[in-house]
Amino acid sequence: MTRQRLGAEDWLRAGLQALARSGPSALRAEALARDLGTTKGSFYWHFKDLPHYLDRLIQFWEERAFEGVVARLDADLPPRGRLEQLCLLAVGLRDPDYGGAALEPALRAWALSDTNVAEAVARMDARRVAYLGDLCRAAGIDTSTAPAMLYALYVGLETLDRDDAEGVMCAALLRI
């Protein structure tokens, strides 16, 4: 049973889930209200209007999508170990509370029609590739293509949502 009274964060979580489930067109006040079993009266209490909500939603994602994975890494692992752990965590981890595996593909789709989203996604990509670059450098791996390759592979595996994603990532890591 869900809580009776909702907070802004409930609406944001519901937004990410709806985005992952049905794409950007699901981000509408009345549809989200149906998902949450309430009415848009609550929505417009917590958020000024739809654009403000969407801004908060991107921000909500951006605050979690990087730290959420990196925070799980073992700090006492050597660089190469952390790199491998990161890659396998990324393709394996799926938090259904925040949309699961389909979230980021949907976000990238949303980015096509919203400049703010496009900028947030670009920032996130740059941040992640830079972090992969740091790990590769520390592990003595050539950084000319490896970070971009690992990240593209991650994005592709996430998009395709294949069952053998971990196996494929593993095979790639063995060849680097």
Place this chain on the structure above:
Amino acid sequence: MTRQRLGAEDWLRAGLQALARSGPSALRAEALARDLGTTKGSFYWHFKDLPHYLDRLIQFWEERAFEGVVARLDADLPPRGRLEQLCLLAVGLRDPDYGGAALEPALRAWALSDTNVAEAVARMDARRVAYLGDLCRAAGIDTSTAPAMLYALYVGLETLDRDDAEGVMCAALLRI
């Protein structure tokens, strides 16, 4: 100067371009009519309604997205050469008439809210991975992960639309 009289195919090409440029929400009769410098009177002459148009659009893409690349391969190249040529062509080729690099990410986004699209994309993925598998087998490459890896890498590079996509794909091919 564009033609005065439009055919169904003009609407389909415009649809793929709009999809790539602005995402699935751009697939509306009146918006497409604006893009083509006409009115929706023409749209509803060529198509019964929006769902029929969208079905034709998926079909239009599905008929071209596989053959369009494979037809460009040199038949007299050895298997490994064809494999490499295919991968580099795929990440390099961009036909702006059919939406360019952003098309397929947008299609995958659209698939989130439309079962028919999801099925078409899944068919296409399976077909391409199977073809990569054939090439790998013929080239004596282990097929347990290589086809899926190359394809995921392709999807990721296409999604990220990086300038160094060819270089990254090249590096991956050298390690297979």
Place this chain on the structure above:
DNA sequence: TCATCTCCATACGCTGGCGTATGGTCTAGC
């Protein structure tokens, strides 16, 4: 008990896009 504040429900006007109806324009064939 009562007042107050937080949060939600409902009703309303507004806009934008869908699909239809109807009439206009262009072109081919005669």
Place this chain on the structure above:
DNA sequence: GCTAGACCATACGCCAGCGTATGGAGATGA
């Protein structure tokens, strides 16, 4: 030139979703 058919413009009714206004329920403190 005329006619028929292919193609497009415009106007209309309809509906879904936005944002607002207003009232009501539930908790909390005096």
